Amino acid sequence: MAVTSPFLIIETGQPVASMRRHRGFPHWIRVAAGLPRDGALVVNVQGGDALPTREGFAGAIVTGSGAMVTDRADWSEASGAWLREAAHEGLPLLGICYGHQLIADALGGEVGYHPDGREMGTVTLELHPQASEDPLFAGLPPTFPAQATHLQTVLRAPPGATVLARSVHDACHAFRWGDRAWGVQFHPEFSATHMRGYVRAREDALTREGRCHKQLARSVSATPHARRVLQRFVRHARGLRR
DSSP states (O other): OOOOOOEEEEEOOOOOGGGGGGOOHHHHHHHHHTOOGGGEEEEETTTTOOOOOSTTOSEEEEOOOSSOGGGOOHHHHHHHHHHHHHHHHTOOEEEETHHHHHHHHHTTOEEEEOTTOOEEEEEEEEEOGGGGGOTTTTTSOSEEEEEEEESEEEEEOOTTOEEEEEOSSOSOSEEEETTTEEEESSOTTOOHHHHHHHHHHTHHHHHHTTOOHHHHHHTOOOOHHHHHHHHHHHHHHHHHTO
16 A cells, blocks of 8 residues: 655644634645645644655645744744745645745745735735636636735735736735745635634724625635635645655
8 A cells, every 4th residue: 555645744833812712724624625634734833843854745834824934933933944945845735825925035036014904804916827727716706705804915926926816805815936836825724714813813804904804704604615725736736645
């Protein structure tokens, strides 16, 4: 029986406190990706865990976080350096939200606060024509819903990267660098339950911003096409090792 290489999940933060009863980002990612319990090794870099050598992994997935890339925390900078080397060495990478921004920053892009503030809820993604030939996005509808919650964004994609998707709010919701590294601003691992929980947790901030959290929560819907992007990354990365 062939041995399947595990994925490395780089944990860069915890969900909002009210959602931690549903466990953490690595668990949500593993379940959404269809990975078995032994199919992923989790390394909590924000908590002080050291990143392992890259050998033996099918790929690496970088989680979201409440941290900000521009704070330049030591653990984040060290993780960015690791990801930069991994990308140049050809390890398949997928960054989600904070992970998307961290990979972009590590590869020479620009990350910062979005000039129009927070993007939150179920948003509509629009694929660029280049996405039709991308291993993770090819064949998906030209527009589809995805879950998003962020204040910072990729203001400028890394040199040589291909921007694959946008929303009305965010011009870089997904990019590919080379042929093995991706970043997605949206959360493919979020269910509608996760998204509504985040909206409730941000009630005070949304109110200050003049937004109705109840209306936003009611607009949350399922996002099966966004989840497929995560599942496709797992299948594609495994296929590269054959």
